[in-house]
Amino acid sequence: MAEEWITKQIDKYIIVNQKLGSGAFGTVYRGFKKNDETKQVAVKAISIASIKDSAKMVEHIKREISILQQANNPHIVKLYDVARTPHYLYLFLEYCHDGDLKKYLSTKYGRRLSEVEAVIFLKHLVEGFRTLHQLKIIHRDIKPANILLHKGVAKITDFGFARVIDTGMNDPAYFSRVGSPLYMAPQILEGQPFSSKCDVWSMGVMLFEMLYGKPPWDGDNQYNLLQNIKKTVLMIPDAPVRSDKIKQLLRHMLVVQEKDRYSWEQIFNHEIIQIQEAQIKNNLEQLMKEKDELSRSESLNKLYLEMNLVVGYLDQPEQILQEPSTPQLTQGSEEKQSVDDINHEKGLKIINQYETEQKRRKAMLKYNTYFLFERNIAFFFNYVIQKIIKMSHQGILKLTQELYYSTIFCISKNQNVHLKRMYDQLMSTNPDKFDRETWGRYLISQEYKKILTVTKNDIKHTEDFYLEIYKKEKQIIDKELTQPDNKRATKIKQVLDVNFDQNNFFQQLYQSVVQEGLDVIKTSIKQTKDSDPVYKDLLQLGWFLVICLNPYLEFKDINMDFNQFYEEMQTLTETQFLEKIGKRLDL
Structure with a gap:
């Protein structure tokens, strides 16, 4: 897009020359529906000239569109529409008001979260991955910058490197080496076959960063990073103090050998992720056995306090409702939309x-x-x-x-x-x-x-x-x-x-x-x-x-x-x- 433009109308949307960020294959701008400025969208603009000579890039973009059309989950950014003009392909996406996890971490002391808040983030993202797993989709670029925040809900975005797996989700296969090195699984860094467990690794690195303020390994380049991962045993700091359960989960997610690493099924069923309905029910049954009204009230208060001691930015996963699916319109790849400059x-x-x-x-x-x-x-x-x-x-x-x-x-x-x-x-x-x-x-x-x-x-x-x-x-x-x-x-x-x-x-x-x-x-x-x-x-x-x-x-x-x-x-x-x-x- 030429820098001198201020706004453009594409179909039923107005795009504003105000950059929100850059994705794997394009620049993201603010926008809104032409007939309702309150209906805001994020618009990913992809230059056709930049991709026309690369069949691989075209395939990535087609794949991203297809995945977003299928993945309906409150923890995955929604795709509303797609439009094409002679020079650009536009993806009209859900607009998230509150930035990304990378920015959120930068506002926190030590760039880290409390364990309670980190676990809530983890639960949000795992809920998103339930849908991706059902659709046999791997993301391949999970990192804090690709986790958007919208009114208390964390959402996975930027599926430019995502793809659908034809084989079993835990069966290693050869795929192209894409993603952000610091969060890449060692199999991707080394050019070896990998499975959906590559996302488990990336999520583990991100969880470690949320808990301790830095990734578990670093390196000046991809080679040094890989060598550090292979030669340096995962070191979990003594401070800040974390629960044995979360440290155990990290150790299972960050196993270098993919065959020994946790699968998504194991993550979904982990006690940290499961809503503790049985435990809550058991606690309620125990306190109802209290004969003294004050003792019963004290026990009930203790239970309420354990569940509600601190209220923060994030919603509890069980409080987030599934939004109805938004109809998505994909324009034909050769159909040209009119582009009108607003005065x-x-x-x-x-x-x-x-x-x-x-x-x-x-x-x-x-x-x-x-x-x-x-x-x-x-x-x-x-x-x-x-x-x-x-x-x-x-x-x-x-x-x-x-x-x-x-x-x-x-x-x-x-x-x-x-x-x-x-x-x-x-x-x-x-x-x-x-x-x-x-x-x-x-x-x-x-x-x-x-x-x-x-x-x-x-x-x-x-x-x-x-x-x-x-x-x-x-x-x-x-x-x-x-x-x-x-x-x-x-x-x-x-x-x-x-x-x-x-x-x-x-x-x-x-x-x-x-x-x-x-x-x-x-x-x-x-x-x-x-x-x-x-x-x-x-x-x-x-x-x-x-x-x-x-x-x-x-x-x-x-x-x-x-x-x-x-x-x-x-x-x-x-x-x-x-x-x-x-x-x-x-x-």
Whole structure:
């Protein structure tokens, strides 16, 4: 395409001279449907002059079109239409708003993800590969740049090197050497026969990169890379700490000898990939056996927390619905479409509108990030409650019965106050702290609908849990009030209700009760030897309660990765915890 053009009309689409990237065989531009500018598309433009003398390139492109027409899956980028003009072949593809995985990794500390988030990415992509596997398709170019992100969903793109296998998916065969070297299976690098397991290798390299911030092997060129792979045993770093299950999966995916490497069938059936429906059912059956209502509520809360501790950008795979297949129109290879230049002034206006829209979406997503941040702070309080319950049951935390229930009551109520404040903001038509126009756009966005649904579910659960704690606390307070001069019980009585509005009196009481819990922990720490296994548990809980007093001193950045925070908390040493809370507790 000549550089001077601004917009072009191809059939029922308008193409805008705004590059989104480059694929294996062409440049990708923004575009939209002629009669509806809100229906955006990504347009892959392939110069016919660049491929007419290469039968192999023509075959690759035909193959890409054929594969995209067949592969209907929410985790595979959709092909809407194909058109040909005298000079270009155009593929009109699904437009993904949020960039690619390579860019996403670059925004993260250490260019890595938490294990929880990496596994969600893996599940998304494995769901896409279920469809590819059924269609006997290998991709051959899996890498972070070819994973697009769209409103919480990861999607596989760029099938320029993909092909359909005529033999068994696990039967090695000779194919051309294509792909990105860093992610290529050693069989491709060496020019040996390979099967669909080449994609398992590439996915393994990408999973390793998501978990550790870099690929498992590198090299100055393809030869050195291959030698490093063949001569250097896979080294899995000690830090950051990862589960044995994910490390085991990596070892199976990154086996150099293809015959010993996991197949896609083994990936599909792996316990990490399978939605743990049986385990959830078993947990629910066990908690329903609890006779005491509070114990049952505590168990249910623990289960909910395990499944919903952190809410982030990605949707859980089981929440993603299959979109109906979009009719796809393929123009005949010799049919010529009219190419109309939109007038210069209108073209510039369209480009300016796109740039403005990008800025608006960026501003709108900041609102969504803020609400995710506030929601995850609310569930930090819940996490601390579970720590208190567990350590008390284990006999590590020695609070009096009155202080124990007062502490979990106050933290639970504070969580509900936090969630109600957040919900009130979400339901506001014109909140003070937000730009009115951007807020209006946010209210009609898919992101808003998702966070509102999450918040409603969270509130229902946390209120139910609070009510059971409230009932128990009421019994204890009524008993304590029969004793003379019980100041804490008298104050608790005044907030023993289901009102979750902001209240200065409650906040002062909350601070006082949490501080009492900290004083008990401080005494326990001083009386416990640092060689005792419970010493670290006490330091950790002490630090968590310090955060509870003012979470915004620890959680300062709305872009904070809470999954990484919880991972870090599991790996800190006693000395590191002491550095965090030593001055605060005078240790």
